[in-house]
Structure formats: structure tokens, C-alpha cells
Amino acid sequence: MPSWLKKMLGKGGNISKQTQITSDGKLTRRKTVENETDHLIPVLARLCEQDNSVQRAFLCSPKVRHICKMRREGGFCGYRNIQMMVSWVKKSGSFGHEHFPKEGPTILELQDMIESAWDMGFNSSGRVETGGIKDTRKFIGTPEAQALFMSLGIPCEARSLPERSDVRACDALYIDVADYFRSACPPEDETKVIQTDLPPIYFQHQGHSMTIVGFEIRDNGSANLLVFDPMFKTSPAMERLIGAFVKPSDPTRLLKAYRRGTPYLQKYKIFELLKLCITSPKQDAT
Template sequence: MDLAPCPFCHLPVPSSELEWHANNHFLDEHEQQRLASDLELAQQIAFAPPSPPSLNSQVISDLPFDLGFEEKVNCLINFQSRSIFHKVEHGLMALLRKCLELESDNTTSILSGYVDHFQSLEYEDVGWGCGWRNIQMLSSHLLHQRQEEVKKVLFGGQGFIPDIPSLQRWLEIAWEKGFDEPGSEHFDGKIYGLKKWIGTTECAALLRSFGLKAMIVDFGPKEFESLYLSVPGSSAGVEGKSEGNGLKRRGIQVCGPMDRYVVKKIHGHSQAHSGVQEKSSSSSNITRENEGQQVLIDWIWNYFSDSNKPGNGHVIVSDKAPLYFQHDGHSRTIVGIQIKHQRNGVHQHNLLILDPAHRTAALEKSLKEKVGWQKLIKRGVHTLKKPQYQLCYVEPGIASGEEMELLKTISSVFLEL
């Protein structure tokens, strides 16, 4: 048997169990017992002699082959795995809030109330899993802050964040339900087990399949509109694919990962293509004199400040969900924004970002010690050097009936940078 030393306790363990063993060092005793039981069951399944398939014996890898649609869903609910992550005592956002409160009174910061950080793991998803990690971060907020309406519907009502393979299965089920058909076609309806980049449209499709109102906003140069070619008899457009760089271009509908951010220009910020009134919750307040990336910053500021919660001091906890923040090559989670009022009257903004590429333990340490956390979390306007960006946000409420059908078609609001 191939053995490898644990990087924490240095005990030799089978290579196939190294990641599971190492992650256990971050869990409490109850979680360790549960995972040990799960591993034992998995090993029993792996080494058991072949037997006729039945619903109770199906594991997640068998879902697409032998089961009907409803059986797939029920089986996934029962067999999905909880994602392992480094749990921060009292929450990472509480630590961030304390650090922001110590800053000067000439700053105002607005934060999402609760978000867990999910880091990419070296032996699991480094280099391709950032999109899934951002879905996990966004979901952690939704389950914690909107418990009554979200917990019943998200991930089969299990009340926890699934791991990446389980999320991949949920996305396949969303596609099978008819959410984001162009995106499904791009992946041939299969994503489970693949190390493929995903983006805001996959996030939106997955969350919409549970009735959550996930919306997309695109930011880019005006000349980007000229990339589209109209299709006779259709309100959508098509484009050729850009091969070799991991990006693709398709029709006006936003669909697929790392799209180079295929968008539809929507005048008046309303969506006429699918019949769904998808509008930017904050775009009407944007100051049009702002140019370049400041338009993105203004939208984010208006999004977080448009909150039902009153301000208190120079750190405000918003009821708004974090933002899935996509650009060419990477995606992160925006958990808030800060404005600094300078003496010359100029306002300096910083995005407050959780990056899946950072280690949760390092974030926790820097915030607790109040040293170096700014370099890990704050991002100024000058760092926004990409020509195009996408945001995915989730509005309150759960869709049903006709509204649920309309959510199957994913489009976006476009704002010119």
C-alpha cells in the first residue's frame, strides 16, 4: 500500500486517504466521528462484491445512468457529502468587522452579515475550482442569513454546504430541469468529475433550480456590443468560439463558464429577451459621470448600501448577500465595500474580497492578530485591470410556478465601463 506522511501529525497514511486525514485536523470530535463512519461505509461499498442495483445502494457516481429523474434527486439528497472547510470560531466576518472598526472614522464599510470561507485544496481543486468555492461561500450566507426561506429548498433541505462533486451533480440536475439550456449544451449536460472552469451562469443556473433569484450583471466596454451577430427569426445572437484560452463566446444570452462575458445590452436595465424582469437592484443610482472601473465600484457600493438595516458607526452590516465576482482567469467573492473620505474631497473605495486561493487559516490568523489582513482582503479600484467583469447576486424570495419557468432562461444586465 502506498503511504504518505500527514503534513500536520506526520503519521503515515494511505495516499488515497491523505486529504481526508489531513482535513480531519480542522474538525471537532463530532465531525471526525461522522466522517470516519462515512469513510468506513465508502470502503465497504468499494470492496463489496457486485450486486443488483437498487435505490439504497446507489452512490453519487451512479446517478445519471440507472435512475429516473426524481430518483436521482432523492438519491443525491441522501448521498451528497458535506464540504470540509476550516471553521472559524465566531465566524470570519465577525473578525473582519472588528478590524474595520479599528480603522479611522473617515472610512465607512458595509459588510455581508455572515460568510464562511472555502479555500481551494491542493489535492482537490487548485487551478480550476474557484467557481465552485464561490458558490459554497455564497450558499453559506444564504443558509445562515435566510434560514426560513432558503434552508427548506437549497440542496434538498439538508442544511449544509455540499462538496464539489455533489455540487456538480446538482448542476447537472439543474440542466436536466431546463435551466440554462445553452450552458448545458456547451458541457454536453455533463460536469461531474470534470476539472472544468465554471462561471456566474453556472452559479445562477444551480441556485435558480432551487427557486433562488440569482441575477447577473455584466460590465464591459461599449465596443463589446459589436461582437454579436443577429440570427434571423431570433432575438439572440451567436458568435464563434475562442479556442485555446479556456474562454468561449456564444450568443447574447449569458451562458457557460469564463464566457469572455457574453452579454446582452439591455436599454433601461430591463430584460426583454426572456420575459423575466431581470434588473440591476442598484444600477438606477449609478452616477453616469464615473468612467471605467468606477462604474463597477459604484454599482457594488449601491448594492450593499441599499439595505434594510440602518447604519451604526462607520461599519455597517448589510442584509445583502455577497457577490460572485468573475473576471478572465479567476473568480472571487465580494463580501463588502469600503469608502475612505479624503481631505481633498475625493472618495477612495476598496472592495472587501474573500479569495478561494487564500488559506482560511492564514486569513483567520491575520484578522485575529490584526496584521496583514488588508493585503489579503482589500482591493482598490487600481487593481481592477481586466476589461470585463461579471457579478452574480441573489435577490430575496423563492420563485415558484410561472416565475420559476422564466428563471430557466439566463440573461444579464449590461453596464458600460
């Protein structure tokens, strides 16, 4: 890894502070990180509500943050998705949140944590396969994410969804993700758009990974995953909708960047999912 990249990854995105007017007319100071966006889930929920082609939509907890790559960093999508999962852990105060720094963790810190997980015997074959990842640009995937969370005592479940003779991989993926979100909803609830408290899902296919934040059923019977893709930065149009109640003229256009449907997914024969199986300690105490 070149020294300039190591320095950039160790520092993280540039931080700025802006004064904004809230929906109730008050002034507030908002800290922003150039490659991170908070409060996007409520915006997606409103767009799904306004899109007449959506029959039903389910979304994960609004506490997850969209984190994308920085300019010139290259392909660190696996790390960026781990950061998105960690953003939920930290903000929800779930088991294991104390293991992560107040800001971050950075990609370099995640590399150290994964190497430590291998030292402890969690999915340690990854070290043999990669030759080690510290201070490198080597790709990581679901096994490394699973090793990191397991080494910190954060329960998680990883599974593979291959294509079978009777079921396409994308259909198996739809069923699994739909069941996940529906598990948090009362059967009698027929609300069009449902926001849950569920964690997001780490999602891997050949060559790329994303973070699943929702699932939707269209009025024509088709389905979409709703994802945060670390390859893409939040658009200015989406940022303008955060904390605002302006009705966009074309919600479908804004949702396009977050939808992954059959035309995209059917190209792949196998998928991997990693789900965090945790609740808040406070919730357990009650």
C-alpha cells in the same frame, strides 16, 4: 478527474474539534473544517473600524462562511464561491435552504445539481459549451451558479458590467456594489462601519471568481471591494482574532488579503455579478 481527487472532493475538508475559551471566560467546543472559516465578517468589521485610512465600510451578513480550496485540488473557485453563497442561505434559513445537505454541498454534489439545472432548461447552453461537467475539472462561472439557484426556486439576479466609452468597468463595479450595500442602510446613518444582513455577491472576472462580502471607501477617496477569495486560506493571525477582542498592531496588513482595489480591478474590461434576491421566510411572515 483522477480517482484520488474525486475521493478528496467527495469527502470534503478534514474536520477537527477544539476546546476554546470564549470572551466571557467559558469553555466551548468548536468544530473546524480545514478549508472553511466561520465568523470572519465581525473580524473584518473590527479591522475596518481600527484602520484610520478607512472613511466608511459596509459588510454583508456575518452568516457567510469563507471557504477556500484544499491542497492539490486545483482550480474549483466557481464551486467554492457557490458554497460560500450557500453557507449564507443555509445559516440564514432563507428560501431554498432545505435543498442543501446539513454538511456541504461538496463540489461533486454541486456538479450534479448544475447538471440537473441544465436538464430543467436553466442556462442549458452551458452543457453545450462545456460538454458536461460531472466528474471533471472543467471551469464553471456565473451562468452555472445562476442555473443552480434558479432551478431550486431561489430568486437571483445576474448582470454583466462591461467597460464603456464613458465608464471604466471597475468604476461601474464600484457603483453597483456600493448601491447594493447602501440600499440596506438608512440614509441618515453615518456610522463608520455598517454590518448588514445582506447576502454576499458572486463576483466573476476573466479567469477567476471571488465572493464580495463588503465595500469600503478610503480617506483619500479611493474604494475597495472586500472579498473572500477561495484561492487563499484564512491566515493564523486572522483566526486568532475570531471571538477575541485583541487589538492588532497593524489592521491594514491583515485587511490586505481581503481588499481588491483599482490597481487590481482596472486590468479587466468586464465583470459579472450574481446577487441572491431573497429574504428569510420568517421575515416575510411578519
